[in-house]
Amino acid sequence: MEADVLIVGAGPAGISAALTAEKFGAKVILIDESFSPGGQLRQQTQYFSNLPTGYAPDIGLKVIETLIKHLYASSVQVYTNHTMIGAYKNGMIGVTDGNKTFPILARANILAPGAQEEAKIFPGWTLPGVMTAGAAQILINRESVLPGKRAVMIGTNNFAFTVAKQLHDCGVTIEAFIEEKSQITCSDGILRDELKHVPVWTESTVQIAQGTGQVERVSVHTPEGRKEIDVDLICISNGFTPILEPFVIMDCELTYKKHLGGWVPLYNEKLQTTNPSCFIAGNAAGITDLGPILLTGEIAAISALEEIGILNSEEAEIERRKRWLELEKLENTAVCQARKNLIASSRSRQSPLTKSK
């Protein structure tokens, strides 16, 4: 298979990158390891309003459905059930469909693998019924399956509250939030209000989850002493961290930025990594809000096309600047600061970023 641009990951960033590259005239291949495109947006039933120009505010999965419709109407070649597993010595990305493994010959790559949820360990966390908040959300919103009847949510961040609310709406009883810090970290007042009937145990940690064959109860250390409740579902929401394997495979340098989720590939204002043929988009870059995620896809696509000469540098610079301006309006301030920091640190290196040995 051959293309101008190969995009790895068909979440919102990858699809946005694919559509942008295609619009500017590139031949694009988009692969995703899942059986359908859409990434983690496929199960977001909450409303998104801070979207870039051209996007209608809607619930997440409607936003992605619209994008997927455009995708299939475009000339982008979409391969689901195709996973990037490695790289050849000439730098080409290797992909498997489960039956065979082969290179995709592209002149530039955009890596948009997304982020994964951080684990939170405690005795019994390996029991069936203990899962990430994201897994529970997939079950209810993508699979129409209830993961349990009585749950606790570990963590009080925005995502924890979002999933707790959606579980609650599907009929799951949320018994408590368990938060090790001294206060709730969710910044969304409306969400907090909607779940104000759920007790929040702060300065609390799970002592143990127990059960025969699956989780049946949980014991929690709280400032008021030990609390024990019967639950059949424990959700862990401990934040997200960028998925790194595709970048490491492509020899992209990593750097540490706490507010971008920990270790993250180093990239510049073109969203180019230290491997000049690899660009980054979306959650893997530590960008967390949907609007900015969509814009990073566009920026990465423009830079990739500049790299391979489909766009000239002036055009590319104009298109990029337009999108960065819009992105900054939509971006969360802590993330924005950390991202600027990262880009600044890339600038202090040789420019353009040189491939690390």
Place this chain on the structure above:
Amino acid sequence: MEKSTIVCRCEEINIEEIELAIKNGARTFDDIKRLTRCGMGPCQAKICMNPVREIIATYTNTPLEDIPPPRLRMPAIPVRLGALANGVEDFKESSIASVFGESVEDGDEQNDESV
């Protein structure tokens, strides 16, 4: 936390085992991996990467940012050997040697030498 708490789901390695490795001088995830098998299972440290890094940070009193992730290796996800073998037709530039072939080559060389 209870020292017997499992950190690596795949290989079922607990906090105590990781701390013991650190006590024996291990400083990176990869050091711990080789001593304990932590992170060597099918998920290849995708899930335990940061919990282990946190344990190293706490135990050695080192900032988290100074503890690199483990070496993330190919394949990015488990792949059937058959699927890996299929797909590339042309193996003529193979760098795979054979044990047998090698010994015979060495043997031939030996006859030319007077040792």
Place this chain on the structure above:
Amino acid sequence: MVMNKMTKVFDCIIIGSGVVGSSIAYHLSERKKYEILLIDKSYPLSGTSGSTQAWVWVHSKTPNWYGELSMYSAELYAYLEKKIGDFEYKRTGGIAPFYNEGDRDKALKLAEEQGKVGIKIDVLTRDEVLEKEPAVSPKIAGATFSKWDGNLNPFRLVELYIRAAKKNGVQCSFYNRVTSIKKVRGIFHVETEQGVFQGNNVILAGGPWSKELGKMLGVYIPVRQVRGQILITEPLKPFLKYTIGGVRQTDNGEVLIGYSKEEVGYDRRTTLDVMQQTARMAIDLVPALAKANIVRAFSGIRVIPEDGLPIFGEIPGIKGAYIAVMHSGITLSAIVGTLMTELLIDGETSLDISRYSLKRFSNLPNRKI
């Protein structure tokens, strides 16, 4: 440099804590109350010894006196395990398949040569191989087989060497790179990132990094770096009984696959090119592996002396400086540790090791002592 009275002078400083260095440290410490320092630029097992198939391979090591040395090492491992603990040493027997009937004559010649030193090799027909190891593909023509071959767990071996050495008083300094070695009034000053150490003797056991260590003493070490890439399956039920040339199953159930050779310096990346070639080789040899999940590929930088044979012994012209560098460190560590100990403590060895001396390269162009 002025010597400080307070500065300790080690009897021996060993540079490199891989399987060879740690074996020497252990064997020395076991013989005598020696002040020993074991230094490594990184942590044990981060280099070659931690990225190997870990065969203890005897039968096709030629010339036959090299096979003989390997055979003695295989014998010593069984005994060593009783002393330092279980490193999963198994003398499984080794099968080296060949695919063309025309290779049978070569196989018979190998069997004859090795037989002279007591390494019994059977040259098997295809059916005999399949009877021994039903998982092997009927596509092979035959194989050489010897009971001497086996494998072990290199992680356990090196860890146990070091643990036993520490118990015997060996001091270790890890994550400490050696930056220079000087000999001042008969004493070696080993400069490291963490300061200077002094020793009456110094042993270079740096594996692929030996060349750099040699330079510090002004000695050319004729070795090449060769990358080997290995695939590893997830644990499978035991189904391979023997160590097969290219494929072996560990105690834990994983199958280690690979026999690639590339000259790429210290580049330890893996590449899909070689991974796919390796996969094809494995399926041609053991077809049932096709369904096994590969969870990891890794590569190690092997060290290959220019004539393929081990180099160990005193470095000619520098009294008190020794070297031990070889391709098959896992196979040879037990015998090399034993012989180097004899050499340092007794001044003579129970086996003649002169043919392993660095001296044999004295006509090499780059050589300078």
Place this chain on the structure above:
Amino acid sequence: MQIHIHPVLGEKFTEEVTFYFNNKPLKAKKGQTVAAALMANGIRNLGTSRKFLQPRGLYCATGRCMSCFVTINGVEHVLSCMTLVDEGMKVFPSNEDPDPGSEINGS
């Protein structure tokens, strides 16, 4: 448990399929993953860990943790969270290491 009418999405899946877990026939919705189809039928225990023989089930649902391995139509260690359920599919829990030996004796 199956959600028949989702509060936001309504009735998402319509077509029903039959698959087997431990040879027992179960109903699922076409479009669901095997992991979800099993959970809809109250089955959360998908396998047994190697060392301590503890139960394992769906954890990340994104194909990364490998905790949801099952045997599907004779292929061992398949990710149930990444595989769509299909009519007549035969699923077994993953309680032991994969066994290439069975194939050798069978052939």
